[in-house]
Amino acid sequence: MEKLEPILKTLRRELEDGRYAHLAHFPSEYELSERFGVNKKTANKAVSLLVAGGLLVRGTRGQGTRVVSGLLFHREQIAFIGELTSPYYANVFHGIQNAAMSRRYLVTYLSPSGRIADVLKMLSHSPVKGIVTHAYGRLETAGIPVVYIDHELQAGEQDLHMISCNNYQGGYEIMREVIARGHRDIVIYFHPALMRERLTGFYRAMSEAGIEDCEERTFYSMEHSDFDAKSALKRIQRKYPHFTALATGSDNDLLRMAKAMSGAGIVWSGRKALTGFGNVTGIGDTLPVATVDQHPFRIGCRAAEILIDMMENGEPEQPVRDMLDVEILYPHHIPVLR
Template identity: 35%
Template sequence: MNRTKQIYNELLFRLDQGVYPPESKFPSESQLADEFSVSKVTMNKIVSMLASSGRLSRGVRGAGTFVSSPMLRPKGNIVFLGILSAFSGKILLGMQRECLQSGYFPVVFSPDAEELQPCLRNLNRENTAGIITTSYGLLEPPDEIELFCLDYALPYQASDPRVHFLSSDNYHGGRLLMEEVLKRGHREIAIFSSERFFLRSDAPVAPRVQGFHKALEEAGIFDYEQRTFFAMPQSISDAKIFLKKIRQANPPVTLICADSDNAAEILHKAGHELGFACPGEVALTGFGNVTCLPIATVEQNPELQGCMAARYLIQFHSGSRPETPVDEMVEPTLAGLEYIPIVR
């Protein structure tokens, strides 16, 4: 081991043992150079290495160098890569809580699609304990970095040992919600899906919509495919076409099941522009529990998903890895059922 590395390790040991307490002034480079009988240039390099690792904090010129407090010396970073939204914000909240409790720092990136791969390539692999991602599809992590895909709706095979999956059981959630709708006497039901083509133009029907369909089938309603309208993401014009269609239906539609809270809000806005109260003239449900609309919805527990994914990554970073990739589902719950009117 060369002399520079020996001195670096000795100073690191002293910092770990509390010889230089947190937030105290660190010995000057001149003092240390004299103590270890090396040049000031060599000692400047060693102190810079300690500062780069987060163990020291350099003050303004002439103020000296200080020992970092424990909060400024994380064990590693957990990176969030995702499109920022009300839903992903809850994932971040759970991730952040678990990180800070365990001495890790959350790092947040929300790049455009063309910036995604450069962002992954430029991650500092030494400091990155893992990646949590949502809304970008299935990513390939950099070498030696573990990745959790959250709320991934497309078919997949958990074959890469570094790629793990964690999401809400959306099929079960969709089925539960539709069962509650049916219990309240609704039979003239329409389904509005604006999430299907978010990642791929050839995406299959999402599990949550499959759950809607299964509950309808079990209730003896077999024309569920004709009742389902697939819109493009964020399309107000598609929402208007859908609302105009259901207003002309006979018998009249009494309730619309949207496949996300965002889709429900798009319908609400489209209805407002058409002079049609939705919810109001027709009942409405959502999916996600991230809306202020007075509607029933499915709580996917994104905060718990973020917390669990971060906890797993911290375990992996500590050396406790599973033999096979993690592939788990969080149980959904229902919220706002009082907003589903009873049909008599």
């Protein structure tokens, strides 16, 4: 048995990795015994167990043993636990699926409305052996690796595996584009639930330009709604009636604010700069605004790759922290002040 187990592990991995094509001849027991330095009885036992596991089928009348699947998919699966209500996370999920399928893993999507602990308990008795998640906080799993997307670390969470875009870079660079075009009377519309590093990037660029009252120029939204955007715009107009640029923390908030400004009779196109974050559905193709492309598809792909590596090779000693670069799109839509 001591010799059998490592042989089985190696052969299963080769079959699941697609080394042998469907219906291809599998090495004979003589070839296996020579390769692994064991007797034919041990090699025969290994083949018999692979046949019992549905990976091989024995031929008749000397036809040898053939591969019956090279498994189209691994028996183990990945779960994505999160919300798909926004185009951003729909693209993240698409990336997860793409990377997982390329390595022959199926992905289960879950968006629990009840106790997350109950869901995790169910998953512990399922084929799911790895999880990618966002929006549910830290998950207490029993030995199942988890990769967190767009998660802001809390106290005691230094052991989490995480991936996100460089939110600070995005906030800093898009604000610099605004400032470079002569804008100084700048206001910010930001939801507290968003990644705060975006706001930190805004503030750094403004501070470098000599704009020190950044916090006073920040108007927080309490909910993602048209009503909230209208209310915030009224507060902005009272305090900064001549503002020339409005930066938001997400494209969804940008859309709501653009609607509120148009509804208030403010002619902003070509006169006031509006910026977002996310590049939701190619927003700059339909509105004269600048935005930050977070490349959610790439984030999803990378999250799945990190997770599968851990599922196959074990979790690393140090937590994985991956941060992908962002891209500023449509800066030419920012009006230049003379």
